[in-house]
Amino acid sequence: MTNSGMVYVLIFVFIAGFLLGVIVSSFMRFFHGRAARELAENQMEMAMSRLKEAFGELSVQALSRSTDEFLKLARSRFEAERQATSQELEGKKALIDQKLEEMASKLENVSRLIKELEKDREKKFGELAGKLSEFSIQTAELARTAGNLKEVLASSKARGQWGERMAEDILQAVGLVEGINYKKQSQTANGTRPDFTFFLPRGLVLNMDVKFPFDNYVRYMESPSEQEKESFAKAFIRDVRNRIKEVASREYIDPEQGTVDYALLFIPNEQVFSFIQEKEPGLLDEALSRKVIFCSPTTLFAVLAVVRQAVENFALQQASKEILALFGRFKAEWEKFLDRMDKLGKRIKSLQDEYDSLVNSRRKGLERVLDKIDQERAMQALVKEGANKSLEEEEGAEA
Template sequence: MAQEAINLTRALKGDNKTQGNWGEVVLTRVLEASGLREGYEYETQVSIENDARSRMQPDVIVRLPQGKDVVIDAKMTLVAYERYFNAEDDYTRESALQEHIASVRNHIRLLGRKDYQQLPGLRTLDYVLMFIPVEPAFLLALDRQPELITEALKNNIMLVSPTTLLVALRTIANLWRYEHQSRNAQKIADRASKLYDKIRLFVDDMSAIGQSLDKAQDNYRQQ
């Protein structure tokens, strides 16, 4: 736990790329805890060419039953939150808090412009999940600016933290479990139907053979 705290501190003090990498690490842990399997129910760093022939690379694409997809973005930066967390006076803390809120709002707008829903080959839901990898940073922003949720929704984005994302992913894992059970039940029903058809044909054949034998026996008796 101590090492993880050190890693988080380093990530918060790092540049945007370092923070993005930390967000991806936390996201990977949440995905692993959800019960979903990489390469089956979700994929990472998939490169897709958009209509303008530039390449887009969502952090994670979660597959849903019935061919739907959910995109998760983990590139939110938390430089301002780090300053808020380590502030030694109220003025610095309040200033950093306002920067943190502005950073969340700015990322909402940038993510909305990416328009992941329109990428060829994806059948996404209406909303992209914007992952804020540090729970207190997520709660702090929404506590001070609850309207961020509405602003995000207007941009077809849902804000999620490690806790809320895990709940959503486990729900998806349960949907897949029911889907697999349904498919298995259908396979069993199909096999049972085929077995029944074979048994019925066998019984019909045996009945026909029996009738032929009876007819042959009657002919023999009449001779």
């Protein structure tokens, strides 16, 4: 039952109670005694019966009306809820469809990525197999080279030739050309003969020696005893130190004769270079203090690359100066050219003015003379024509 139905029932009960009280009061005052009371009670019962019937009918009507209103309200709310639910379901359906499309697109991208990764994996495996094959070949080549190296290190003369060959390969890799960037076995003014002499800017040179004491290092590598190895290692370090002193005292470093303040000592093997650093780390600093720079194949490449870049930069700087000088000369010649052109332009303008004056004044004067001549010729023609007519008229009169 709705609120409006309850209100109707309460109003009806209130009215019925009020009427019942009025009726009872009236009967009690009108009748006296027992008979009056009995009559009043009978009438009261009848009134109550009618009131109950009326109340029942009114309750049924109110309940029916409330039920109708409740059903209408329920239908309205149900319809609103149904529409809201339908709209919500449609929105969720659209969202689900959108999510499904996004998932399908992402799955397609993932599938394409997996295929690309699979192709790339096959390619990488192929490249890896090729690299492993190359590595196997290089390992065999390295073993063969190590055997050859052992044979080379066994001979002092062969070691010198091998060091020179290694140095020449590095020079070629850097891009240096003999006779242009460096020279070999060239005697200096002091009588020394460096293995390589590099040409630097401003007439300076950098000397390099490639002869290195490997005898005790070879004995160290071949010795099976740790005690002997230690002895040969110390002897090798002593040989290297003596070689540093020898290079420093050979006048490879002579700024008065045009050399730079350092000389290079080439160690044609990375393993030997690492061995020196491991056994005697301070030896490199000692060499630098004597202005001798140790160079392994890798560091020699870097040093010579810097040398080449410095030479090229200096050449570029010199060329830039020459270009600037040429620009200065060009500017001077250009200014002279502009001055002559200005003078020529002024002369041409003067000639143009004279030409215009000649054309405008003289031409008009000549045209006036020609006009007068034309007028005279026209007058003579008219006179001649008149004379001819008079002559013809006279001849006709005589005839």
